[in-house]
Amino acid sequence: MLNPADGPLVSMRGITKAYPGVIANDAVSLDLQAGEIHALLGENGAGKSTLVKVLYGLLQPDTGEVLWRGEHAKLRSPSDARNLGIAMVFQHFSLFESLTVVENIALGMAVSANDSLRTRIREVSSRYGLPLDPDRDVFSLSVGERQRIEIVRCLLQEPQLLIMDEPTSVLTPQEVSELFVTLKRLASEGVGILYISHKLDEIRELCDVATILRGGKNVATALPKQESAASLAALMIGEDVQPVVRVDNPKTGDPLFALNKLDVPAKTRQSLALQDLSLVVHAGEIVGIAGVAGNGQDELLSAIAGEVPVQPDEMIWLKGESVAGWTAGQRRSFGLCAVPEERLGHAAVPSMSLAENALLTGFHRQPLQRAGLIAMSRCKRSANQIIDTFSVQCHGTGSAASSLSGGNLQKFVVGREILQSPDVLVVSQPTWGVDAGAAAAIHKALQSLVKEGAAVLLISQDLDELMAITDRIGALCAGRLSNFYSTPSIDAQQVGQLMGGKTALDGVA
Amino acid sequence: MSDDPSTFVLIALTVITAATPLVFAAMGELVTERSGVLNLGVEGMMLAGAVSSFLCVHLTGNAPLSLLVGTAAGIVMALLFGFLTLSLQASQVATGLALTIFGTGLSALVGQSLIGVAYEGLPKLSVPVLSDIPTLGPLLFQHDVLVYGSWLLVPAVAYFLNRTRGGLVLRAVGDSHDAAHALGYRVIRVRYLATLFGGACSGLAGAYLSMAYAPMWVENMSAGRGWIALALVVFAVWQPGWVLFGAYLFGGITILQLHGQGIGINVPSQLMSMLPYITTIVVLVLISLDQGRVRRNAPAAIGQAFHPTT
Known part of the structure; x- marks a missing residue:
């Protein structure tokens, strides 16, 4: 010794x-x-x-x-x-x-x-x-x-x-x-x-x-x-950070997004089946889904974003339309944007430039094409806007996505969706591996998005993050959702119980 | 078709001789690809092996030496490929195609004086006692050394890839060279070795063509077998056992195509020539249904240049 x-x-x-x-x-x-x-x-x-x-x-x-x-x-x-x-x-x-x-x-x-x-x-x-x-x-x-x-x-x-x-x-x-x-x-x-x-x-x-x-x-x-x-x-x-301030939204608007008894069978032997998932997200609120990775988060995000088809149609609702049968692109055009957990290879194409990556999800909602052809100057402008707004550190819009550090790429892919001003934004692990400054920037952006009347569904394992910015919170465990609670009414330990598989908390409304 | 067993044996024997070069070339390419290197120069390496081994046996009469020379020719071609793609990081696809064109031309040049030269072929090594068993004897125990060698190569490669540490490292390099580098494995060296092994096998496959299958030298005598070997590796989903199966299946198809008219099959020969490729496409469609099998066996980093900088 x-x-x-x-x-x-x-x-x-x-x-x-x-x-x-x-x-x-x-x-x-x-x-x-x-x-x-x-x-x-x-x-x-x-x-x-x-x-x-x-x-x-x-x-x-x-x-x-x-x-x-x-x-x-x-x-x-x-x-x-x-x-x-x-x-x-x-x-x-x-x-x-x-x-x-x-x-x-x-x-x-x-x-x-x-x-x-x-x-x-x-x-x-x-x-x-x-x-x-x-x-x-x-x-x-x-x-x-x-x-x-x-x-x-x-x-x-x-x-x-x-x-x-x-x-x-x-x-x-x-x-x-x-x-x-x-x-x-x-x-x-x-x-x-x-x-x-x-x-x-x-x-x-x-x-x-x-x-x-x-x-x-x-x-x-x-x-x-x-x-x-x-x-x-x-x-x-090198400067004092502003801690994220809880913004309680006492009044929420109309329901913008809902899952109605969503069932997704397991795609492979290894993946998880989602069973009987129901939730509603209203305009002006952030709803959090806590849970340890591997409990169905990936499957849930793919089903919501439209990456995997879901049957029957009535399981997913967006602004009063049942969209379960729609493609990811149709859902984007109609107002639902999603940021998956994996930055490289899922949210962004590693070998493509930031401008090209801006085009990849942006062209549904932004005029990035002209007569069916890519308008590269507009893509660059859009990428520049993301870089400026979210202070992404890079060598410009021509940088390959893979050349950015994890936190900077995360700011880019989250910012890309936020700047499309979606009505409903679904984000998975938005601050994973991101430093405090970048995390605060992402949290503020999500908060200002809901202030403008959007609905945000935040899938995360970071309890501090969930407690700090969500309005209501539930947990996903083994492909099933717990009940949802108003975040100020419960503490981290109780969310931990939900993450461990409890569906309801005793003595909490 | 006749019920006469000797006709069956004769056809089976021709299938074996047609399959053996495919086994060698495809097993070599399988090992190369599993390390993440796509060498499309199999055809060129086979021709280099074929012409140099035939030249050697013509000059010296020494068959074992000639097999070694054929193998060495394949290795030299693979070394050239490795230098261009691994050391200088040229595109593997373009370099592989160039290697095939280069091998075709070079072998034609070297082999000009060998056209029409006769050679009695590799001696058959009969296994005592066993070779006298009716039907089975001639099928399994009366072959030249390369046929036996091809049968041993498949389990040997399978054992190496799946059971030894070296095989594990090779598969790891083919799956993610960055992760392998991060763990301290020498990606470039592993890929060189795998590429050279592929060259050696292709050289042997070529030597088999000129010294046992034909046996003689004809310009461009590999006649597309290098491409079939490449298709075979994909057909087999990079699994050695399936390469053996596929080689005999494709070899059988080749024989059918040659003797189709004789045994009463009236299908245009062009159609028969297409069969290996069509089969590969069909199999590719079928295996894509089982993503797990593909993810487990297909080398994810195939064809990508590795820059050992970070």
Whole structure:
């Protein structure tokens, strides 16, 4: 066991890494002790990812060095890092979709995909409350389930240093506290943990030390337990953030959107069936659907957006018309826009430019074509408007969607739909992996959209988000919806019960 | 058709000889594609293998050496392809087509003096005792070394892909080169090795054509078999067992097409030539109904250039 007096477990000294046109890390330093949970805080583009990629051997710094237990460490590749005892849970998962869970884990660990590995996976996943079937194909798993693979893979390596890139964004509050128990136990066993998150409350609860990056530079090292969320946020973005203010909408308008006993049979053996879903969303309100990923959120969004046909017609209503038989394009033209959870590959085409991506959903409601031909100048103007309104950081409308960071692309795809001024907007996990500043911008945009008389259905796993901006809330569990409650009348714990499968709360109207 | 077993055996034997080059070429291409590389130059690599092995056997009379030379010719062609597409990141489709055209022309040039030269063919290796079993004996135990080799290749490749760590890494690279790179696997090296294996198999397939199937050198003697092998890989949904089945099915169709008139089938030969491709299209439609099978086996990163920068 390491004694803190022996010096830091890992020490990064003056790391500088430049890309054409941008210095991602500018002489960044960081010391992490064994047994310490160390937060790495910063907005998107602050250089957090670059720094941890250097630490994990994925990038070579231009200058600077990494010391491991006081000695110079050669980190030419991730396997060098793994040999030292460094493991990492990625934000964008490095998973192979066509392979099974056990095969994926074997690839990250340099062992064979055999029965003893299956047994160890089952052990670790049950010990840490991360249910995982080793023989499932990854392509059939939800985002949340995929992240469990990454966490289990790291835990199986019994690492000395565990890097976690936003690990809790897809977990329920109960799972988060279970994970924290695990992380604290790992830390007490002498494992160092580098914890990247934008959830400031979590960092204050969990982390011993925080290193804060802004614009590629160290700006501060803080003791999060002695800071407030607001002071941490101020350090991170360099100005005071305006917390999202609850806007209670006592009066709501006419029902704009409704599901009436929606049944969607499971498409494949792996996917979930939606059963008997009913809800109404009125003009001027945000209705939230809580729930852990993999409980039917994807299926629900596809059914509402029109990506999968639904029978019979009377199950989905939009502005008084039954639209279940309509295509996605017809629904858009009539006023229903949707933002799916997966930014790359579902909401946006990775290899296409922002202008082209603006066209892809925009042409139904905006004049982006002329005599059946694409009006590229108008697409660029539309994309520029999104970029300006939502301060998307990019190199202009010609940038490929895949070149944007997750948070910026999220602002773009949400903004694209909002600027089409839909009557009904359905968004799934709009702030997943997005920093506090961008999340606040997205929340404000949703609030101003409903103020103008639109209806918003927000599917999310982020309880803070749901509690902060929704007017009514329910939960989706195993393909079934709970009752809906007025958000101010219940607390996060009660929503947690709904997410766990309760359909009604005792003593709440 | 006659009930005489010897006629059946004769037809079955011709089916085996027609299927063997397809097995080699398609198994090689399967491994290449599973690593995420689409090499459309199979036809060109086969012709290079065919002409160089025949040239060698003509000059030296040494059959084992000639098979090695044919294999090496395929590897050299694949190395050229790999250098252009993996190291220089040229388009795989365009480079593969160029490789076929190049192989066709080069083999015709090299083989000019070989036209009309005779060779008795690869010796048959009869398995003692077993080869004397009526019907089964001649069907299974009286072949040249490459036929046996093709039968061993299929389970060997299946075992490698599905049961070994190397196979797992190869499939991982073909599924997502970015994720494989992030885990520290050497994407380019894996793809080079898989591409060279594909070249070796195509070279052997060509050697089989000129040294056992014909046996002689004729310009452009692969006659589209490289394209059929490419179709076979898709037909088989990138699964080795189905490649074997498909090779014998397509080989059988080829034989029917050659002997169709003789055994009383009055179908235009053009129609018969189309059959492998039509079958592939029909199978593609059928397998698209089972998305799970496609997602499990089709290499998602196929044909994409890999830039190891991030």
